[in-house]
């Protein structure tokens with residue numbers, strides 16, 4: 001019997017209240033190149049980020065059918081497989097009903113599709129796997145995937161119900177490191193200290209490992225291009241691209257639901273949440289996970305607001321404390337977002353800190369961060385610094401939500 005539950009986040013521990021030394025030995029680099037290395041330099045992909053927020057009232061099957069029809073329409077231009085499957089699911093009430101095992105707020109079509117993708121990745125549905133572009137070498141299958149999908153839903157209905165009841169969609173997008181890198185380099189230069197990194201909403205902690213990846217800015221420099229994971233990033237504007245990685249002394253992640261990179265059930269779920277049509281993204285995640293497994297990141301289980309202060313105070317003793325948040329604070333209510341800023345403001349009165357946010361202004365109103373007009377729906381890279389108690393906040397750039405491009409603002413806001 002397939003079991004969806006695993007020893008999630010075995011490595012995680014509760015948030016500490018005292019000084020910790022987070023540094024782990026750095027993994028050796030291999031000279032082989034990843035699938036990501038073969039990406040074109042300017043893949044101006046549309047945003048694939050979906051922030052599903054449904055009301056707590058239990059939806060009926062008619063409403064869920066409407067949600068699948070809507071996904072079929074919106075996914076059509078960029079995710080033909082999920083568009084096609086969503087259309088077919090919408091007309092099959094028995095399959096739609098599987099999603100009712102999820103908590104009301106989680107009843108998003110993408111959750112059911114992630115559950116079925118998880119089963120496909122676990123190898124129980126080879127007839128369906130041949131239709132998944134991430135598993136069939138990118139072949140846009142001409143034959144109809146629906147009969148094999150329907151069969152999987154019949155054969156594994158209980159497994160699907162168990163997955164949607166216990167999991168929520170979760171991602172970890174390593175490409176965002178390419179947008180952080182120029183800021184880290186500038187901060188290390190300014191402070192004369194190595195980066196002590198605290199990543200809030202870290203998921204599996206993959207963006208903590210920015211010094212193990214390679215980067216190919218276009219136009220611009222290539223850095224550590226012999227890494228197993230090389231991140232391409234198209235650049236516009238006068239970005240201060242570094243010619244070397246900033247020194248990094250320590251890194252720790254904080255997450256309510258951390259993912260342990262050594263737990264294959266947990267990482268399979270992370271992979272299952274990537275849409276199969278996003279082939280490069282899927283393989284990039286696989287490559288980043290194998291880099292991470294060689295020397296797993298340190299992750300603390302805890303809440304962004306309640307537990308960040310202790311980690312930042314520890315970081316400030318190890319190097320220059322840099323907090324990052326990327327597509328994480330949109331999970332908090334506006335009130336909690338404001339509390340997050342207040343917590344950092346309180347720490348910043350005592351120690352020098354920098355916070356680099358890659359968030360969507362329209363989804364993080366409580367942060368009240370500055371952004372140029374017309375950018376509220378984009379990912380805005382913002383830097384807030386506390387130096388000797390004095391606060392300064394600047395919107396630096398807009399970015400692709402997965403870091404495929406960076407547009408440096410000519411007049412930082």
Ligand SMILES: C[S@@+](CC[C@H](N)C(=O)[O-])C[C@H]1O[C@@H](n2cnc3c(N)ncnc32)[C@H](O)[C@@H]1O
Nearest residue numbers: 172173201203255256257303304326327328331
């Ligand atoms: C979309 S993922 C982004 C992960 C990562 N920052 C990245 O850029 O790939 C959002 C993460 O925030 C975490 N999260 C949500 N609410 C949180 C909270 N209150 N405290 C800590 N982490 C939280 C989720 O568990 C999830 O791992």
